[in-house]
Amino acid sequence: MDMNFQIVKLVENAKKGDRTAMERLVDSFHDDIFRMVYYRTRSQMDAEDLTQEIFMKMLKKLPVLKDAGKFKPWLFSIALNRVKDFHRKKRILIFLGTTMQIDNDRQTPAKDGDNPEDCLMRKEFWKHFHRFARILSRREREIFLLRFVDYLGIREIAQVLKKSESTVKTHLYRAVKKFRQNEEFRDLFKGEL
Amino acid sequence: MKNKDMHLNHNGLIVSVVDENDLTSGNREHLFTCSICKGEKEQLEKELKNFGLMAKKFAPLPRKKIILFPETSRNSWLRRPVYAAGFAVALLMIGLWWYQSVQVPQKNMTAELLLETEKDRQLMTEIFALEDNVLPDSCLFVSKGDYSYLDEEFMDFVIPVAKIQNNDGYFLYLKQKSMLMA
Numbered sequence A: 001m002d003m004n005f006q007i008v009k010l011v012e013n014a015k016k017g018d019r020t021a022m023e024r025l026v027d028s029f030h031d032d033i034f035r036m037v038y039y040r041t042r043s044q045m046d047a048e049d050l051t052q053e054i055f056m057k058m059l060k061k062l063p064v065l066k067d068a069g070k071f072k073p074w075l076f077s078i079a080l081n082r083v084k085d086f087h088r089k090k091r092i093l094i095f096l097g098t099t100m101q102i103d104n105d106r107q108t109p110a111k112d113g114d115n116p117e118d119c120l121m122r123k124e125f126w127k128h129f130h131r132f133a134r135i136l137s138r139r140e141r142e143i144f145l146l147r148f149v150d151y152l153g154i155r156e157i158a159q160v161l162k163k164s165e166s167t168v169k170t171h172l173y174r175a176v177k178k179f180r181q182n183e184e185f186r187d188l189f190k191g192e193l
Numbered sequence B: 001m002k003n004k005d006m007h008l009n010h011n012g013l014i015v016s017v018v019d020e021n022d023l024t025s026g027n028r029e030h031l032f033t034c035s036i037c038k039g040e041k042e043q044l045e046k047e048l049k050n051f052g053l054m055a056k057k058f059a060p061l062p063r064k065k066i067i068l069f070p071e072t073s074r075n076s077w078l079r080r081p082v083y084a085a086g087f088a089v090a091l092l093m094i095g096l097w098w099y100q101s102v103q104v105p106q107k108n109m110t111a112e113l114l115l116e117t118e119k120d121r122q123l124m125t126e127i128f129a130l131e132d133n134v135l136p137d138s139c140l141f142v143s144k145g146d147y148s149y150l151d152e153e154f155m156d157f158v159i160p161v162a163k164i165q166n167n168d169g170y171f172l173y174l175k176q177k178s179m180l181m182a
């Protein structure tokens, strides 16, 4: 059975209150949403907590989702809003001096079986990732990540951001242009993985 | 030179990566036939794909499972806030009752014991005081002082006492005493 069709069936059943369907939906998107949040927070703990909240919100709002076919962009828009809210609150707390941006927060925990070389590569990657993300505008960054690390299509991104497809493409075009001009960053991805 | 015979420029290449359908028909036609432009496009696409793969590779996996339906909403009556609050109050009441019935008497018993010990101590002090001062307090001022120099001989001289051998002798002694006082 086609994956998208399966998801649509699960969404329809979940909307009717089928708990198993709800749990299977979560299983299908858990890793994607967790990673999506992690790329934007760079903290495993925050990503885990936010992912839990996102799925609780999904559960709460599911009855008002009109088109089951748009579940994925709908879920990603919940996630993106939650991440934005998280950063907004964090900025306020930093501004008020009640919290500090701690570098440790942005450290990536080692994966099992990581050798020192992998560890070094991982650090290098996130350093360059962060540096590149900073040369993009907020909108360019948002769209570039949704397209190339979250694997959403142009139409889906337009649905997530509630923008026209041409607007999405304009920002994506600019972001890809900056990517192509950044030789140092591109060098990381030239070989075979 | 027609558009389709020209290599894609930098912008054309990026447009082809973002959405190939947005290329002009001439560019699209060229891309279809030119291995150089196709190679450049594929290289850029590969780098972007590797970017995504590397991000995924270097991101951790979630350790926590998503809990959609916490145990609280299931059977356990104890986990419902109202019941839990009631249960807590009941526990508190039992705790208070226990405290009063066990802890407080224990405290009283200790207090009573201490009081009795203190009374005993006072009594003993009084007894020791009586042993030291047999005269009542009001007469102490008369007897105060050291009388060790008044030996037995002197006392016999002041108050001659008959040797009491028997009851008769005792009466004799009383007779003598009453004669002296008369």
Ligand SMILES: [Zn+2]
Pocket: B006, B007, B008, B030, B034, B035, B036, B037, B038
């Ligand atoms: Zn060409």
